[in-house]
Amino acid sequence: xxxxxxxxxxxxxxxxxxxxxxxxxxxxxxxxxxxxxxxxxxxxxxxxxxxxxxxxxxxxxxxxxxxxxxxxxxxxxxxxxxxxxxxxxxxxxxxxxxxxxxxxxxxxxxxxxxxxxxxxxxxxxxxxxxxxxxxxxxxxxxxxxxxxxxxxxxxxxxxxxxxxxxxxxxxxxxxxxxxxxxxxxxxxxxxxxxxxxxxxxxxxxxxxxxxxxxxxxxxxxxxxxxxxxxxxxxxxxxxxxxxxxxxxxxxxxxxxxxxxxxxxxxxxxxxxxxxxxxxxxxxxxxxxxxxxxx
Numbered sequence: 001x002x003x004x005x006x007x008x009x010x011x012x013x014x015x016x017x018x019x020x021x022x023x024x025x026x027x028x029x030x031x032x033x034x035x036x037x038x039x040x041x042x043x044x045x046x047x048x049x050x051x052x053x054x055x056x057x058x059x060x061x062x063x064x065x066x067x068x069x070x071x072x073x074x075x076x077x078x079x080x081x082x083x084x085x086x087x088x089x090x091x092x093x094x095x096x097x098x099x100x101x102x103x104x105x106x107x108x109x110x111x112x113x114x115x116x117x118x119x120x121x122x123x124x125x126x127x128x129x130x131x132x133x134x135x136x137x138x139x140x141x142x143x144x145x146x147x148x149x150x151x152x153x154x155x156x157x158x159x160x161x162x163x164x165x166x167x168x169x170x171x172x173x174x175x176x177x178x179x180x181x182x183x184x185x186x187x188x189x190x191x192x193x194x195x196x197x198x199x200x201x202x203x204x205x206x207x208x209x210x211x212x213x214x215x216x217x218x219x220x221x222x223x224x225x226x227x228x229x230x231x232x233x234x235x236x237x238x239x240x241x242x243x244x245x246x247x248x249x250x251x252x253x254x255x256x257x258x259x260x261x262x263x264x265x266x267x268x269x270x271x272x273x274x275x276x277x278x279x280x281x282x283x284x285x286x287x288x289x290x291x292x293x294x
Contacts, residue, residue, distance in 0.1 A: 003035025005188050007061075007068070008177070010042045011053035012230030015060050015239050017247065017292060018192065018222045024251050024275075025219050025284070026190035027066050031281040038184055039068035041074045044176055049233070063241035064248060065268040073184070076174050081170045085179045085209060086164060089127065089134060093206045096122070097130035114160030132165035134174075142199035146195065146217035147284050151201035162201055174241040175203050178188060182211040190281075193288040194229055219284055222254065222292035230292065237294065244268050248275075254290065258285045 003221040007023045009015065015023070023093040028290045030037040041054050058072060059110065069162040089095035101123065111116050145151050153163070181189070181202075196218045206213050223229045230236035239247060245264070248271055257278065263271050 003030055003033040003183075003187055004038065004185050004189060006028035006038040006040055006181070006186050007033060007041050007066075008040040008047070008180075008191075011057070012045075013050045013238075014051055014056055016230055016232075016236035017239065017294070018230035018236060020067045020239055020247060020251050021063075021219060021222060021254060021294060022190070022192050023061060023066055024248065025255055028106065028191050028279040029188060029217070029281060029285070030273055031276045035188075037066075037161065038070055038073070038186070039073065040073045040180060040184070042173070043074055043178070044079075044173070046170075059242055060239055060273045062211070064080040064244045065149065065272045066240070073094040073180070075180065078165075078176070078180065078183075080170065081183065082176050082179055085173070085175060089208060090132070092208065098133045098161075098163075099128055099130045099167075110158075113157065114162070116161055119161065127253075129167040129169075131163045131167045134164050134208070136161050137204055137276070141203050142197065142239050143203060143213070143216065145196070145206070146215060146281060148218050148286050148288075151196070151199070153197065155200055155204065156218075158197065159201070164205075174198065174205060178202050178205045178209065178211065181214060181253065182206070182209070184283055186214050188215045190217045190219065190266070192221040192229075194221050199261040208220060217281060217284075219255065219289075220287045223289040224292065227289070229289065245271060247271070256285050 005026045007026050027037050036044055043049060043054055043058060052241055092166055096119055105114055110119065140152045140154045142152045162174060164172045166172055199216055203213050224230060224234060228234045244267060245266065249259055249264050256273065263274055
């Protein structure tokens with residue numbers, strides 16, 4: 001099997017240290033296996049996107065020596081393919097329309113787990129716009145994470161039937177990422193542990209659509225002193241493209257790759273060459289988050 005990995009950021013803001021960790025770990029694992037590494041921009045949620053963010057991603061990655069294979073892909077150019085997958089789920093009876101709002105779910109259940117109201121009582125919510133939800137399996141979804149170990153999620157207890165098409169007509173992340181990973185032949189997904197709870201939903205969709213399941217590995221996310229994941233919302237600083245080596249070195253230390261201190265004076269190319277040759281995923285600490293002090 002030819003290894004194919006990917007980095008798939010959303011354009012909600014500039015790339016920051018947390019983004020670098022996911023990009024670097026996925027890049028190193030792909031290159032260490034002699035595989036391909038793809039860049040996909042997940043631009044399916046215009047209300048959350050920051051103007052210019054998508055255009056900043058390629059030059060930022062290039063400044064850090066992270067060059068991708070093939071052409072950059074945009075999810076916004078693939079909506080017909082997501083519609084085809086959605087039609088298949090509906091035809092199979094694996095998905096159904098739902099007009100329930102979050103407020104209504106909260107009032108009925110006292111929580112956020114969907115109670116299958118529109119599935120149990122079809123035709124009672126046919127007024128106004130509807131989302132499309134996917135039936136959750138009746139048994140736990142289990143998989144082996146290459147960093148975090150054995151995982152088991154009961155989707156009926158954690159989320160209930162989840163949305164694959166929003167009321168506003170936008171495709172949900174879960175469906176788009178599953179279709180893209182299949183069409184691009186992705187075999188391994190290395191990303192932040194904040195997406196670990198989304199993995200069983202994606203595996204369930206892969207099963208329904210008869211797509212192969214990639215191997216998953218979730219690195220710890222970088223958190224600030226308050227325990228918050230680095231993100232645009234927590235005011236994470238954008239990567240400094242003028243000083244890539246110190247940030248790459250810090251990322252390697254965060255990933256517990258133990259770079260030689262002498263490499264702090266290396267070029268980007270020299271540092272990445274060492275990192276690919278010495279990449280050891282089993283040294284990445286199996287925790288969900290890790291403190292990062294800039």
